[in-house]
Amino acid sequence: MKEITAIIRRDKLPETKKALEDLGFPSLSIQSVDGRGKQRGMVCNNDLDPDLPESFCTPAKLKPTPATYALVHALPTVALFVPKRMLTMVVPDDLVTKIVKSIISVNKTGKTGDGKIFVSPIENAIRVRTSETGGEAIA
C-alpha cells in the first residue's frame, strides 16, 4: 500500500475528483492547506487575470536610495502563503503510477503553483466497521 499526498490548486479539485472517480478510486480525504514552494508564495498576476502582460509578473524594483533602503528594512518581512487543497489517498502498490499520471494530466497548466505529489509507504490499513486489515481494507 502507498499513500499519495497531492497538493493542488483549489479550482482543479472537482476535475481531479472526477478523474479519480473515472479510474475507480472515489475514496480520498481533502484538506484546505496553505503552502509555498520555490517561488516563496509569490502569485503571478497572470494567474488571476490572463489578459495582463508578462511584465506585470515581475516585482516592482525600487531605486536604491537611502530612503528606500530604510523603508525596506524597517518593514517586517512576512512569509507569504498560497491557499491550496491537499488530497490524501491510500492505494494498492500496482496502481500508484496510473493515479499519479492522471492527477498530473488533470492539474498541469504549465504555470508555477501547479503543486506537488508525494508517494510514501503505508504499513497497514484497518477498516473500522469490519476490522478488516491490509489490502481488503482499502479495496
Add this chain to the structure above:
Amino acid sequence: MKMIRAFIRPEKEQEVVQALEGAGFPSLTKMPVFGRGKQKGLQVGPVHYDELPKMLVMMVVNDGDVDRVVNLMMDKSRTGFVGDGKIFISPVEAAYTVRTGEAAL
C-alpha cells in the same frame, strides 16, 4: 526523501518559516490543527483546555537535509515550556512536480 511534520506553536510559525527560508528551504505546507499531548491539555485555574491550537508544518526534504531542518525548527520553536510540540519524520518514496511532470523534488 523524508517528510517532516512538525507540530509547533502558532505564534512561532512565522519565525520558523523565515529561518527555513534563510537556510534555503522555502517550500512547505502548513495547516492549523488541534491536539493535546502527555499533559492532557492545559489547566488554567478552574478552566481545563482539552485541545490546544497548533500549527502543523509539513515539508519534504532530501535525506541529507533532514538533521539541519529539524535542528533549525527546534531552535526556533523552543520556549522551554510544555506545549512546544513534536516533530515526526517519515519516508517518502517519490515526489512529482505537477507543472513539469518530473519525478523530482
